[in-house]
Amino acid sequence: MKNRPELLAPAGDLERLKIAILYGADAVYIGGSILGLRANARNFTMDEIKEGVKFAHKYNKKVYVTVNIILHDKELKVVSDYLKELEKCKVDAIIVSDPAIMAIAAANTNLEVHVSTQKSTMNVEACKFFKKQGIKRIVLAREVKREDIIRIKEEVGIDVECFIHGAMCSAISGRCILSNIFTGRDANRGGCAQICRWDFDLKDNEGNKIEGEKPFTFCAKDLSMIRYIKDMIDIGIDSFKIEGRMRSIYYVATVVNTYRKLIDSIIADDLNESDMDKYEEVLKRVANRDSMTQFYNGKNDYTCNYYNGREELSNQDFLGIVLDYDKKTKLATIEQRNYFKIGDEIEIFGPNINIINMKIDKILDEEDNEIDVVRHPRQIVKVHIDEVVYPYDMLRKK
Amino acid sequence: MSKILVMPSNKDQIKNLLNDVDGFILGLKKLSVNMPSYYDIDEIIELNDFLEKEGKELFIAINKNIHNEELDYLKEMLNKIDSLNVKAILYYDVALVNLKEELNLKTDLVFSEEHAVTNYATINYWNNMGVKYAYLSNELTINEIKEISENANSKLLVCAFGYIPIFNSERKLIDNYFKTFKLDSKSDKFYIEKEDKKYRIIEKNNITEVYSDYILNAIKELKELDNISYLVFNSFDINEEKFEYFIKSYKFLDEKDIVKLLENVDKGFLYKEMIYKVKKYEK
Numbered sequence: 001m002k003n004r005p006e007l008l009a010p011a012g013d014l015e016r017l018k019i020a021i022l023y024g025a026d027a028v029y030i031g032g033s034i035l036g037l038r039a040n041a042r043n044f045t046m047d048e049i050k051e052g053v054k055f056a057h058k059y060n061k062k063v064y065v066t067v068n069i070i071l072h073d074k075e076l077k078v079v080s081d082y083l084k085e086l087e088k089c090k091v092d093a094i095i096v097s098d099p100a101i102m103a104i105a106a107a108n109t110n111l112e113v114h115v116s117t118q119k120s121t122m123n124v125e126a127c128k129f130f131k132k133q134g135i136k137r138i139v140l141a142r143e144v145k146r147e148d149i150i151r152i153k154e155e156v157g158i159d160v161e162c163f164i165h166g167a168m169c170s171a172i173s174g175r176c177i178l179s180n181i182f183t184g185r186d187a188n189r190g191g192c193a194q195i196c197r198w199d200f201d202l203k204d205n206e207g208n209k210i211e212g213e214k215p216f217t218f219c220a221k222d223l224s225m226i227r228y229i230k231d232m233i234d235i236g237i238d239s240f241k242i243e244g245r246m247r248s249i250y251y252v253a254t255v256v257n258t259y260r261k262l263i264d265s266i267i268a269d270d271l272n273e274s275d276m277d278k279y280e281e282v283l284k285r286v287a288n289r290d291s292m293t294q295f296y297n298g299k300n301d302y303t304c305n306y307y308n309g310r311e312e313l314s315n316q317d318f319l320g321i322v323l324d325y326d327k328k329t330k331l332a333t334i335e336q337r338n339y340f341k342i343g344d345e346i347e348i349f350g351p352n353i354n355i356i357n358m359k360i361d362k363i364l365d366e367e368d369n370e371i372d373v374v375r376h377p378r379q380i381v382k383v384h385i386d387e388v389v390y391p392y393d394m395l396r397k398k
Numbered sequence: 399m400s401k402i403l404v405m406p407s408n409k410d411q412i413k414n415l416l417n418d419v420d421g422f423i424l425g426l427k428k429l430s431v432n433m434p435s436y437y438d439i440d441e442i443i444e445l446n447d448f449l450e451k452e453g454k455e456l457f458i459a460i461n462k463n464i465h466n467e468e469l470d471y472l473k474e475m476l477n478k479i480d481s482l483n484v485k486a487i488l489y490y491d492v493a494l495v496n497l498k499e500e501l502n503l504k505t506d507l508v509f510s511e512e513h514a515v516t517n518y519a520t521i522n523y524w525n526n527m528g529v530k531y532a533y534l535s536n537e538l539t540i541n542e543i544k545e546i547s548e549n550a551n552s553k554l555l556v557c558a559f560g561y562i563p564i565f566n567s568e569r570k571l572i573d574n575y576f577k578t579f580k581l582d583s584k585s586d587k588f589y590i591e592k593e594d595k596k597y598r599i600i601e602k603n604n605i606t607e608v609y610s611d612y613i614l615n616a617i618k619e620l621k622e623l624d625n626i627s628y629l630v631f632n633s634f635d636i637n638e639e640k641f642e643y644f645i646k647s648y649k650f651l652d653e654k655d656i657v658k659l660l661e662n663v664d665k666g667f668l669y670k671e672m673i674y675k676v677k678k679y680e681k
Contacts, residue, residue, distance in 0.1 A: 039674045040675060070513065071516065071519065071520065072516050072538070072542060073517045073542060073549075099520055099523045100519035100520040100522075104519075119492075120463050122464065122465050122466070123464050123465060123491070123493050124469070125469060125492075125493035125497055125500075126464070126491055126492045129492045129493070129495055129496035132496075143465075143568045145465075147466070148465060148466050151466050152466075170569060171567045172566050172567060174511070174512075175463075175512055175513065175565065175566040175567075176513075176564070176566070177536075177537055177565070178564060178608075180564075181564050181610060181611075184672060184673060185673055186672035186673070186674045188513050188537075190674045190675070191672070191673060200590040201590065202572070202575060202589075202590055202599075203588065203589055203591055203596075204584075204587065205587035205588065210576075210581055210583055211581075212575060212581055216575050216590060218565070218567070295568070300568065300569060301574070301577075302570075302573065302574035302575075302578050303578075305569070305571070305574045305578060
């Protein structure tokens, strides 16, 4: 029997938390109103954290809160009270980078502490140190190789969490202040302005521009470990992390749902190549940038770099989300997210249904008038669907 | 009064500046990053003997992120360095804290986690773990440095002068660019440019390093603080003659003279409070 790893999803707000849980995440990680590294995500108020934890626990899932900024003195005074509040909310763990927060958590709470990837932990000696301090889990550096992970598991025996999907820092996490230098926004306190994605001129010492077909940039392609999930299960990684607290609900639903199905198939030993191709295709469609494996299998070469020069595609696949379904009339109430019309071939997917393929043949507006086109953002309409669908199911282009 | 430490560009510079400084910080080949020069262990042993005789202090930077495959070499180097009279080792990776305990090393450590030495509580956390020195991050305002210096239990090192490291990656970004677009260059020194500002970029030992477009000059401000044990002067990418002249004469130069001598000097983050939350959301 294979170990069943945790599937850990990002949740930028309460809606995405619910989506991630419903679509198959075993745990979500979120940011509170302060002390997290995504200061410009919507994030959660304390009441929302409470509600999110309650929701997750109802489904026997976990909520981790990122408290992973590098503190300056002025932030020190709020840490203790904030952690106590998180403990009252019954969060399952906090994700921490600054050891001062580890110490404050240990002195004032019984919170479980995970070490953030911001610490760029790569070796057994560092892991041993954290284990001695009572740390339960380490989010390993993105730069670790498969062999590093095996050795850490064997020699230290601490829970490890590894990224499987999403954007990659070009820098060693924590070793970049490009954002501070170029914009005055502190990367290590949640203000990262992603300067690594800017174009630069690369010049030699004499001032001659080194000119490729596209400008120089620091940027790395996104990570996709879909073809290595079985191997990652086999070597005993405890938690598979999806990056992207700033991503849309559609992205979260699609990526979580795909990895959920993939992991479950691997555990059940019934994964076939055609399913694998389908999962890969779905993930490619939801992405707006190129992705590949990187350090895990030693693929740290020039093919990992991403150079600008084409518009990043905004995803138009996501058509709408189901709010309700009337079994008598077979009409689903839908909130629109992208333009669709009568005659469109669509798919409906969700956590509790098999994928439904259909052609749209009837749309009603809010006054029950038949319409041909749904073009207004977040317009509420009713769509005829023969099979039963549920709230939070999603419509996408076929 | 703060002591003066120099990160030198080469061995000659160590000798040239011997009478003007209190000690040096040296990079160890294969285990250091962001240093102007690197030495193998035999050279370190030789320089340690020399500096000891001259009554100067020696710090060694072992400040790269360590992979498992480097641990055996790291342990070997730590044991060798521990037999010398080195003042302390600057570390980034907490593996060194664990190894100090496991190998029973007597050499002190300097908490030198580049951009994470930003508050006194973290410095004191490491102090409680036996780390008696801390090298402050460069992204601090002068008021923050002052507050830390008044509350930290460790001896503090602060960069007073030099280009500052702003980016490290395990990706070979220059090489990757050349390979992707099948480019060639006779040069082995490069910089990146944005809005007429130039940032040195180098690749060494599979690490890409990028540096600030300016030379930090925080000497005047830091000299006014009481509890800074060491001021660090980094020679990286500065003309050797100018750097040596500067070290010998900075005490007699006013701010205008320094600007005239080195042109692109700047106060860095000393007077720039960083922001990090730029959006407001309705809750």
